[in-house]
Amino acid sequence: MILAVLLAVVAAVAVFLVARPVGYGNPGTSLAMFFLAYPLHLLGVTLLALVLGLLAWRHRSRVPMALCAVALVLSLIAALWPSTDMWRYARQANVPLSLGTYAANAFRANLGEPQPDRTRTYGTASDGTELKLDVWQAENAPDNHPAVVMVHGGAWVKGTRGMAPDWNRWLNERGYDVFDVGYRLAPPMRGKQEVGDVKCALGWVASHAAEYGIDPQRISMMGQSAGGNLALLAAYSTGDYRLPASCDVPDVPVASVVNMYGPTELARGYRTTGSGESVREAMRKYLGGSPDERPDLYRLLSPLYYVDEEAPPTLTLLGRRDRLVPVDQAKLLGAALDDAGVRHETWLLPGTDHGFDSNWGGLATQFARDRIADFLPPARG
Template identity: 40%
Template sequence: MYNLRIAARSRMLRTGLGIFALVCSATAFLLSVWIVVPAPTYRLWQVAVGASEWSLWLGVLGLAGAGLSVAAFARGSRGPALVAFGLGLSATVFAAVPLTQTRPVARAHNVRLSLRQYLGGLRAQPAAASSQTATFATVEGQSLLLDVFLPTAQAAARPAVIVVHGGSWSGGDKTDFPQWDRWLADQGFVVFDIQYRLAPQPNWRSATADVKCAIGWVKRNAAQFGVDAGRIALLGRSAGGHLALLAAYTPREPALPPSCEAPDTGVQAVVSLYGPADLVWGYYNPANPDVIDGPGTLRRFLGGDPRTAAEAFAIASPINHVNADTPPTLLLHGGRDQLVGQRHAELLSERLQTADVPHQTIFFPYAQHGFDYNFYGWGSQVTKPVLLRFLRQHVAQR
């Protein structure tokens, strides 16, 4: 009887170990596979962003599943252990893709990737920059707000960065990436994170006008915040990247006036993270229609398609406004972007090159749209020093 009980416990342990190994491996696999496989739905694209930016943890889970499967196999578990080993090993390989594909990019830009930083803020957090909220315009009864992040160190005539949020031109809000705002302020920049009108659509003119209005407001109030009005950069993500480029490239475009009194809306530099640049090309070449209806988004934003709203598509495409006076431009884009294909950045980079505009274009082969959401992820670790060098070269110095 005693031996029977021992045998039963051994079977239970073997079965439990095999099942636990299978659960670990399957979970890691089902999450990490979206790092390399195009998502069939918007929700799974969100999973892909998280999996790509926190892939190290999935690799650890996959390795744990594979290790447990070996132990289960040694105890006599066959089927579940073999499946768990295969899934765990595959998950580990998928999870390694972001790091292995970022390392060459980091080396090319003299950036040292940090495991300590990746592990979740073991390094010092950005200083607690003081912030305040102000109304920079009231347009058609709608108050437009901005958040101001001031450096902790006092100085006169500091450079400024105006941040434009994303959200398909119909969603999102100011300060949706607060860690980046605080970090920029910690580097000595006064940061203004702004709103713009999201409705009613089409809002391509009004959204651009509000960005230009914010530039004018910052210049009028430069003395109050210790800003040098001649050292301002725009930075935008996704739809905000598009608006930042468009506003920076068209300071004197009569078809795109500011929504408030702003005689001077010129800036000294612009940064676009995964923003669309050629809207006609984007309409006919959506990145992943299963994730987002790109053509539908553009129709709502511009009031039609490239045939019925040709003028809007032409005026609202930043690529059409590149010339010798275009400000220095930094483009950062993910190679696996499923909302805005990296071809946008490639096309704009080619146009900037032709016009002899100072610019830098960086592609992260593994990265999804929104790769900088993880402030300590591999893509962000490269982005921070590259962005800082660019801003210091074109805005911080006189």
């Protein structure tokens, strides 16, 4: 009876959070993140409910049997609803997905930290902070191979280089060197300093191209969440005097940029985020106030306003169930890139939350890998 009640409660909560994901900072935040990133893991609840229900049936325990039936049905709904939506979306886009890949990575999370043996200092900020990045070199890459400058997320106030290491390994396997950038975080209020640090790292990479055998004309950028925002901003504002690098480096045109669930218009994002005060507090720390208090700075640090015909090709991936970054952030950027005649792709993934790539074998992550592999400048051949 106790197990049946617990299974029914878990399944009911799962369905509720999949249907109506609560915003960050509210009770159930972590559960919603898990259920949306790892939906097929809920089939374990289904299987347990089936076994326990058969046991209850054998012993003619009607109430536990009924509760197990409820848990079975609800857990199936929670597991298959977002998964089938994603599968259907991928099939329409001719992107292959694999249940075997999901299962093989069932207990693997794309999480990490800085690796001291890879760490280099790419600059010193005016406040004396040494700025670090980690170098992930591809094995057996030909001369003049491309590189990716990776910018981590964390709402501009947390996070670290190396926090999503499976992307670096995957890119290395495909012949790209990866430069995983750390940058100064708020508080105190950073404003232009964070993108200035990213530009400093970009310039350092270009200046060391010969040392690493990379082609300085084929340096792309990629970032998740706040890192996506900073990658877009650095790529779109090349040479803009209002957003200088935080160290003495040359301007570097970017070959392409991959934006994974990053905001593009900050004032609008502040007002429409699904996570309310959790996001707004981070943005006030980063920008020193609300959009009403700092309207010019919110606009200055919004990539949307830098789009023109010179913008690099752009790939955006954003979940339709993202609780931090509303879908209209991607749509606004896509419309601006259309108007400017810039090559771009925008993919709005059904049943998918913020940070979906924490599940390296997840269906949304498989989709993202396929699109990124097709989009980036070819590394070999």
